[in-house]
Amino acid sequence: MANLRDKIAVSLIRLINVNPEKKDRVVKRLKFYQKLGPYRLRRGFERADYDANGVPLEIYKRKGTEPRKLVFIIHGGVFIMGLINAYRNLHSVLGTAANGAAVANIDYRTAPEYRYPAAHSDVLTGWEFVQGLGYKPGDIVLIGDSAGGNLILSLLLRLRDGGKPMPAAAVLMSPWTDFTASGASYTNNYPFDAVFGRRKGSLNETKLPKFLECGAFSYALGADRSDPYLSPILGEYHDMPPVLMTVGSREILLDDTLAVADKIKAAGGNVKVIVGEGMFHAYPLFYKISPTAKKTFMEILSFLKEHTKEHTNA
Secondary structure (H helix, E strand, O other), rough: OOOOHHHHHHHHHOOOOOOOOOOOHHHHHHHOOOOOOOOOOOOEEEEEEEOOOOHHHEEEEEOOOOOOOOEEEOOOOOOOOHHHHHHHHHHHHHHHHOOOOEEEHHHOOOOOOOOOOOHHHHHHHHHHHHHHOOOHHHHHEEEEEHHHHHHHHHHHHHHHHOOOOOEEEEEEEEEEOOOOOOOOOOOOOOOOOOOOOOOOOOOOOHHHHHHHHOOOHHHOOOOOOOOOOHHHHHHOOOOOOOEEEEEOOOOOOOHHHHHHHHHHHHOOOOEEEEOOOOOOOHHHHHHHHHHHHHHHHHHHHHHHOOOOOOOOOO
């Protein structure tokens, strides 16, 4: 871990720990957190609201411009939180870094009210809708964290399997790829995970079945968790676009990221993985309080710039 500010950031993140073992509390807390994050439309930007065949979708861009490129945000939130409000604050940062690209944000349906494949279907609907607005697949970069990373990987698999055009690239921050919780990091990092872990607990073979039925997994209840579109860790990763993945070294989803990255590499794909030493779930989003998060976030912005470099604003 870089310095004292990183340690303070970890301590602050522990305050929002949801302790997934407690089924009722995790859903209640996550639904409460979705109310946080008021946003302010940045000066010089405008926002357009759309009904994407029943799915709320927003697009931000600089006033007076018609960008050809698009950064499409798929927010996280354990499939339970509607975090679109919090993620609105990224429109100016991402758009500016991505050579003036427009930024889309989608408000997909969440659990436990809506289970698989509701959110996945909404993301596919949004993907098709923005193309109807004139954005070509090769001009779109996807970015998402946690559940959003799951939704992006699932979308990539569906597009590839359906022989449809792929986006230019994708950024995945701590993607949740394994609803079967098969990775060793679920057990090894459980005492250290600031968001989902429990300091004085362990996730052993006895507790794991109960853990898989807790509120945090409510989106998958009743579904086949071995479905690669639900658990993308089980998919095949040939013919993928360039992918940047980030993950904290002390989160339970560490192996969710590393296993998918290994599959992309093995298939000859272009993937880069950044592991934040001592960091927590989706840590780059906390770039304002953590030096390590800021460094990784700057790499994400550079990646966006690289994959939208053909675009210029007159």
